[in-house]
Amino acid sequence: MRVFVTGAAGFIGSGVVPELIRAGHTVTGLARSDANIETLTRMGASVMRGSLEDLDSLKRGAAEADGVIHLAFIHDFAKFAENGQIDKRAIEAMGETLSGTNKPLVVTSVVCLLTPGRLSPEDDIARVGEAIPRVSEHAAFAFATRGVRVSAVRLPQVHGADGKAGFVGYLHQIAQAKGVSAYIGDGSNRWAAAHRADVAPVYRLAMEKGEAGARYHAVGDEGVRLRDIAEMIGRQLNIPIVSIKPEQAPEHFGWLALFASGDAPSSSALTQQRLGWKPTNIGLIADISRPGYFS
Secondary structure, three states: OEEEEEEOOOOOOHHHHHHHHOOOOOOEEEEOHHHHHHHHHHHHEEEEEOOOOOHHHHHHHHHHOOOEEEOOOOOOOOHHHHHHHHHHHHHHHHHHOOOOOOOEEEEEEHHHOOOOOOOEEOOOOOOOOOOOOOOOOHHOOOOOOOOOOOEEEEOOEEOOOOOEOOOHHHHHHHHHHHOOOOEEOOOOOOEEEHHHHHHHHHHHHHHHHHOEEEEEOOOEEEEHHHEEEHHHHHHHOOOOEEEEEEEHHHHHHHHHHHHHHEEEEEOHHHHHHOOOOOOOOOOOOHHHOOOOOOO
């Protein structure tokens, strides 16, 4: 298949593109910079110059492909709502192009948008609102009844390349800046996680055989306690590990407070069953505990 991939040169994309090529697919990656073009060329992908805000390039990429994997998102959380709308318009542009073709469109969502406080399965509906303005699933699934085989891959905290580990990297940066590694309350709230090498096949399988309207969880660790993450970071940086009160979280964590206080464990049992996939790589704590991971 000819696959058009947005975010192809990013952290997740750098795992997904080689996975697709090894499986015999031809990849065209969207690139907004010369550095991205070089990265994609090294991986063996073709390149289309453009960005998420260049809707013409997105439409052209989708029109020329047999399937689309949408990974790109502008990760500036000071402009979360604005970037959520950019993502929505990008999905709509590609969805309109694919309407009536029955071609696959795989979009990216996150497990932390699901029901807090319990192990969330794939059939849970993503929450949206002023505090959580990422609407990728809602935008994409509108095309499931319009002749597009659309599905969503929900991501946890993804690790597997030195310096990269989802929101954990931000926790590390905050701890360095503040001189303490903090968690909220008793730190028993959990984040799901997965190794990048386990995440990449989920995207490929969703594109190859995913069902219209399906949601897939690329989850390895169902729930890692925030206290365990904070303790690991504190030991690595040789700084105090402290508990802070919920009302102190916004000042300490900034925009990350919403997520640092959230309890979002998640299951991938249905994904494993439906796609014939199984996570096999090292877990979050073991991986990022390696010396120099965040150096």
